[in-house]
Amino acid sequence: MWQQLVLIVLIGLATTIQQGTAERIRYDNYQVYQLQPQTAAQLETIKELDGSSDSLLFVDPVHYLGTKINVLVAPQRVTDFLATLQQSDISYELVDENAQKSLDLEELVADPNRRRGEYTWTEYHELNDTYAWLRSLPEKYPEQVSVFVAGRSYEGREILGVKISYASSVDGATKRGIFLEGGMHAREWISPATTTYIINQLLTSTNADVRKMAESFDWYVVPHANPDGFVYTHTTNRMWRKTRTPYNGCFGADPNRNWGFHWNEVGASSNACSDTYAGPRAFSEIETRTLSDYISTLRGKLVLYLSFHSYSQLLLFPYGHTSELPPNYKDLKRVFDVGVTAVSKRYGTRYTGGNVYDAIYPAAGASLDWAYGKLEVPYSYCFELRPSGSYLWSGFRLPAEQIIPTGEEIIDSMLAMIKGIGTL
Structure with missing residues (x-):
């Protein structure tokens, strides 16, 4: 009889976990x-x-x-x-x-879980809402937008992206490509919010410079590179960072330490319970493996790769595994300089940065290094978005009222960077 009771309890527990109804983690009195x-x-x-x-x-x-x-x-x-x-x-x-208490105070400014019928940038959205919006775009812009699946997650979710292309060529030449990747770290909600804001601007802006930027390249945008982790921040633990792959009683690897370029050489952990666990091997995570497979199909086409993270207000370029500067450092630095200058003009937001190893910390196995070192994308950068590094420890919970200003200043920075690339 007791065996049957245990079985019933286990089945009930499994159902609860499967349905995502586990009790939400709180940090009271932490x-x-x-x-x-x-x-x-x-x-x-x-x-x-x-x-x-x-x-x-x-x-x-x-x-x-x-x-x-x-x-x-x-x-x-x-x-x-x-x-x-x-x-x-x-x-x-x-x-x-x-x-x-600090987390609750930020929620009072802009509740990240409220949901409305219209997709806007005055609030943070859950994964299904964003995916529904992405899937609606080809109906609104059939000649410019197509949806693609860039990979899969451990829990079976799609890594969804959109391609924006206004024409197959510019002045008779095949267009170059730009890849934007967001949501690698689950708790950094401003990252996918910024990438979707950029998508919307590429499609709707009437600004002449933005229009020229949108129409001059083929754009590939993936707002959620880690969909399982993002969902988990909504259902269970707002501070979750990693994927959700089980490892010896712990869960997940850091997807931005898991890419196959100087993997786990420095700035990562071999402890599966650590937030910077590099995984048991390069590309152990299905998310990074399948996403990299998709990006690899664009080899030779991409001129610019942008990865969006938070927080600290930094613009970073390779490398993360060494302080040795990349071969085209002067070009990377020139584009960096115009990017950080432009980002401050609208709201006075101050960005700093440089090569990853020296500007923030040693960190091998990141996507921007892989794009640069393996895929040979000549210009590869990471934006660490608002707020600044001096902000309260809970800076991952940037108030939703700052989504649009963040997106606006990043568009300004991207414009300057793309113009800078064109003049090199």
Whole structure:
């Protein structure tokens, strides 16, 4: 009899998980500490904590010295966590006494879960809403838009994209292509919101410069490179970053450490429970593997690859695995310079950046490096969108009222970058 009861409970639990009705994770009374390791031994101690428990959530990568690392600590874990820090003489600061209160305050500014009939950029949307909007575009713009499946996810979702093309050639020459990728990290909601804003502008803007930009290239745009993770941020854990592939009791790999270019050499973790887990091998994640297969079909066509992340207000270019500068560094830097200048003109938003390794941190296995190093796309960049790096630890929850301003200034930056590429 007891075996039957256990079976019934297990079936019920499996059904609950399958239907996505698991209880939403909250961070009530989680304290947020900012750590700053100064020695290799201190960094190693923090690495051992990263991924060691569900009671600790590291918001920042734990791979390099002299930087600030924010970590959410469950109330029952605070005492022994602080004891570990003190024992290793690690500098720390309490920056938030209740993580959930900060998250709730941001939701009061713009509720990310409210849904309306019209697709707009005054709110954040769930995956199905965005996919429905993407699928509606060929009906509205049959001569310019087609929908493509760029890959698949572990849970069987499509990685959906749109191609925008106004003509097969420009002045008799075959058009070059531009690829935009968003949503690689699940919790960075401003990333897919920005890519869909760009799609809409490429189709509807009456600005002469935007029209020329839209019509001069074939555009390939994938707003959600990690659909499973994005759905999970809506249903269960707003702070989720990775894919949802199961690994030895933990879930997911960091899809932006999983690409097959200098994979797992630096700036990634081999711990499956870490937020920067590189996966057991390059392209272990079906998301990165199938997406890279699709992008590879465009080899020789793409002149520009843009990856959208958040946050810190940075513009980055290769490489992430080494401080050695890429062969066409001068060209990359020139386009970088005009891009960061243009992004500030509309709202005064200040971007900095440079090569990934030096400008933010060592990080091998990212999509922009793969596009540049393997696919030989000559101009490959990553935008780390609003807010700035000095923002509260919860900067992943950018208020929805900033979606349109973010999109506007990124369009400005893209225009300048594309013009810069044309003059090299």
